[in-house]
Amino acid sequence: xxxxxxxxxxxSRFNEDLERARGNVLRMGGLVESQLALALRAxxxxxxxxxxxxxxxEYEVNALQVSIDDECNRILATRAPTASDLRLVxxxxxxxxxxxxxxxxxxxxxxxxxxHSNLDHAPEHYRVMRHLGSxxxxxxxxxxxxxxxxxxxTALAVAKxxxxxxxxxxxxxxxxxxxxxxxxxxxxxxxxxxxxxxxxERIGDHAKNIxxxxxYMVHGKDIRHTSLKDVEKQLQAEPRPPAVLSATERxx
Amino acid sequence: xxxxxxxxxxPARLSDTGPTQRPSGRQPGPxxxxxxVEASRETRPPKVRAEVxxxxxxxxxxxxxxxxxxxxxxxxxxxxxxxSGCGKSTFLRCFNRMHDLQVGTRYEGSITLxxxxxxxxxxxxxxxxxxxxxxMVFQKANPFPKSIFxxxxxxxxxxxxxxxxxxxxxxxxxxxxxxxxxxxxxRLHESAMALSGGQMQRLCIARALATKPEILLCDEPxxxxxxxATAKIEELISTLRAQVTVLIVTHNMQQAARISDYTAFxxxxxxxxxxxxxxxxxxxxxKATEDYITGRYG
Numbered sequence: 001x002x003x004x005x006x007x008x009x010x011x012s013r014f015n016e017d018l019e020r021a022r023g024n025v026l027r028m029g030g031l032v033e034s035q036l037a038l039a040l041r042a043x044x045x046x047x048x049x050x051x052x053x054x055x056x057x058e059y060e061v062n063a064l065q066v067s068i069d070d071e072c073n074r075i076l077a078t079r080a081p082t083a084s085d086l087r088l089v090x091x092x093x094x095x096x097x098x099x100x101x102x103x104x105x106x107x108x109x110x111x112x113x114x115x116h117s118n119l120d121h122a123p124e125h126y127r128v129m130r131h132l133g134s135x136x137x138x139x140x141x142x143x144x145x146x147x148x149x150x151x152x153x154t155a156l157a158v159a160k161x162x163x164x165x166x167x168x169x170x171x172x173x174x175x176x177x178x179x180x181x182x183x184x185x186x187x188x189x190x191x192x193x194x195x196x197x198x199x200x201e202r203i204g205d206h207a208k209n210i211x212x213x214x215x216y217m218v219h220g221k222d223i224r225h226t227s228l229k230d231v232e233k234q235l236q237a238e239p240r241p242p243a244v245l246s247a248t249e250r251x252x
Numbered sequence: 253x254x255x256x257x258x259x260x261x262x263p264a265r266l267s268d269t270g271p272t273q274r275p276s277g278r279q280p281g282p283x284x285x286x287x288x289v290e291a292s293r294e295t296r297p298p299k300v301r302a303e304v305x306x307x308x309x310x311x312x313x314x315x316x317x318x319x320x321x322x323x324x325x326x327x328x329x330x331x332x333x334x335x336s337g338c339g340k341s342t343f344l345r346c347f348n349r350m351h352d353l354q355v356g357t358r359y360e361g362s363i364t365l366x367x368x369x370x371x372x373x374x375x376x377x378x379x380x381x382x383x384x385x386x387x388m389v390f391q392k393a394n395p396f397p398k399s400i401f402x403x404x405x406x407x408x409x410x411x412x413x414x415x416x417x418x419x420x421x422x423x424x425x426x427x428x429x430x431x432x433x434x435x436x437x438x439r440l441h442e443s444a445m446a447l448s449g450g451q452m453q454r455l456c457i458a459r460a461l462a463t464k465p466e467i468l469l470c471d472e473p474x475x476x477x478x479x480x481a482t483a484k485i486e487e488l489i490s491t492l493r494a495q496v497t498v499l500i501v502t503h504n505m506q507q508a509a510r511i512s513d514y515t516a517f518x519x520x521x522x523x524x525x526x527x528x529x530x531x532x533x534x535x536x537x538x539k540a541t542e543d544y545i546t547g548r549y550g
Contacts, residue, residue, distance in 0.1 A: 008548040041280040080506050082533050082545045220535025249528050251325035251514075 006088070014079050018088060021071045025099075027090050028064040029144040032099045032106070036140055036203065038107040040133045043113030043126050043196065051114020054107055061103040068096045078235040087220060091213040095147060098110055098206040098213075102140060105199040105206075113190050128175055128197055130170040136200045139165065147210060152218035155211040157233070160228055165204035172197040277357045297512070298513075299366070301326035301497045302347075307373070309342055309351070315343045318521045319361070324467070326366075328499045329489060331512030331529065333505065335544065339521040344469050346525030347372060348386040349379035370478035384411070391472040392495075393452035395444035395459070398426075400436050403444045403455055407463040428457035429495075431488045457488065459498070460499055464543065468492065470500040470520065474507065486511050506543055509533040517541045523530025 022246045035057045072093050075081060080088050113126065126170050139161050146155040163179035176190040176197075215231070223231045304323040307316040318337050324330055332340040342351070349359040350373070359373040365385075372382055395403050404423045423440070427433040432454045437449070444455055453473060460468060471487070474482040480501055489498055489511050502508050507513055508529065514527040517540070523543045525532065535544045545550070 008543075010547050010549055012545065064286060082505060082509065083536050083542050087544045249531070251300050251323055251328070 011079075014075075014085075015046065017071070017075050017079065020083065021068060021092055022088070023026065024064060024068045025073065025095060026100055026101060026148055027132065027146070028061060028096060029147065031061050031064070032103045033140055035061065035103050035106040035110075035135055039110035039113065040129075040137065044111045044130055044133065046113070048114045051110045054110030054114075057219040058107050061100060065096045065100045068094065083108075084217070087217045089216040094213050095210050098209045102203050102206045106202045108199045111240050112196055115191065123129075126196070127198070128172055132165065132172060132197060132200050133167055135153055135168055136204045136207070138185060139204055142208040143210040146214045150214065150218050152215045152235070155218075157197050158230065159208045159211040160213075161209040165201055169197050169201040180202070198233065258457050263308050291452055291509075294317075298325040298328050300324065301366055302372070303364045303366070304361070305319045305364065307346065308360040309346060309361060309406055310356075310358040310360075311317060311354070312356040312413060317346070320518075320523045322516055322523060322526055324499060325514055326497055328513040329493055329500060329511050330514045330516065331508040331546070332499070332501045332518060333503075333508050333514050334518035334524075336503075337520075339470055340518055341522075343518065344388075344501050346470055346500060347467060347469055348383045349373070349377075352379045356492075357491045369416070379532075384463060385465055386467045387458070387463065387465035388469040389453070389456050389471070389473045391450060392474050393456050393476075395447070395455050397443070397445055399441045400444045400447070400455060402477060403442040404458050404462045407459065411463065416465065424464035426458040428453075429461045430454045431484060431491070432458055448481070449480050450484060453477060453481065454488065461492075465496060467499060470498065472501055472503060475503060476519055482507070505533075519542060519544070 006022060007015045009015045009018075023163060035054050038050040038054045038057070041047045042054065072089050075089055079085070098184075139158055142158045144153070146158060173194065176193050179186040179190045179193075207210065209224075212223050215221060221231075221234065223234075264539055269530045302325045304320055304324065305323045306318055307317055307320040308315060320343060322330075333341060334340050345351055346359065347363060348544060351359075357442040363372040364370070365372055370377060372386075396406060397476065398406070403422075404426050405419050408419055408422055413422070424433060424437070426460070427436065436442075436452060436455075443453065447455060453476075457468075457473070473489075474485045486507060489500065492498060493513075500508075500512065512529040514526065516526040517524045517532065517536075517538075525536060527537075532541065533545060536545065
């Protein structure tokens, strides 16, 4: 699966099925991406309308998730895909789950943002979240791009950025703790901040998962629960499995 | 494998074929109470039962197989896949010298059978002896127009087994091995032609198993059967794996993925890719393999 060759099946309806499923994933990705953007706008600019829009998008995202899963079930039952087709379908099934969760987390962020925008919690209090937010937003955007382009090399680079997000999350945590120690009246706001930071950090994790599925799709290697350094070494050392039995595969 | 040099000095005739005089270290055949114990003694990874080296095959001037190299794992299922005319059946038939009757055919290279180190396609090997040790099941069930019992006993009689009690025992064992005993045990003397397609195919497997082959060749054994009969044959092949090395040609990709341990993809007489079935069907290395198993035109 060096390139995004979903076509050229002898059965043309199979091409269409795969294209449709993939197209829907990209559409869902676009929706989730805009959900996250709206949520951050609600949070950082105190935009109530944007917050409501996030919640509205959620229904659409959920419906897409169900319909893509249906489509994949149908492909598995009727086409019995193998090799790259199988990996694509498996990756799609997993990706939509992560995307739906990104949507859920964005909804949380949007809800808290819009809920407090008209209270005494002025939006500038959430400014500490700006950097974390834009970093996560970039990760989601790039992860979805990698999925669209089947770009495993970039996917690996994007997955690595999850560490930055984690560090940023730590920093926000420390900052919140400082607020709370300094002035107990900020506890309520600090807890909200922690919730938001936590949601953003989770979104980063989901984006990383999507990158892992892209690498699985392209290289056929399941790299979950492997350190990214090892993955990089593996991919460099053996870009493709051997065409004939490797020493470990061969009967003795 | 370290004894390759012995191959030439081995007697040209394959070792004795009497059912009770199998080479030691291997369970004589299917069924039987001792088989599972014997099979469990085998440790992984599997041993190589036969090694195909630089095998080429010619129909006159036409080179149908080109330099095939494959190890055949002992008591594992090896599936051969590939488009029509790629040489799968030709390759399979080399194992029991089915081409010998055709004029103008020629083998090059070798198929070494272990542990005896005999070259199955060697000129000095008697094809009849080869076929005694390597059973074959065809696409279309081809029982003899005889009773069920006689069909299975046929090969044993050819080998000079005449004692009725012994024959009955062997026939039952073979029919049990082919998962057919439950269905035909009480009507052994009815005509085999009255059986259903799936039963006939299992009868042919029982007939092949009766002579206790070391390798069982299956040339699309389920392509003419319905899903239930196919499932039974697939189940049977998975069970047989404990006792006999199976080499199967199939056009059904899912079948190859389900039942085989190793899969070889052939195209235009060449071996394109060979590896563990799990890998071939999820992550093939060659584009040609990928295109074929995913149903693309290359």
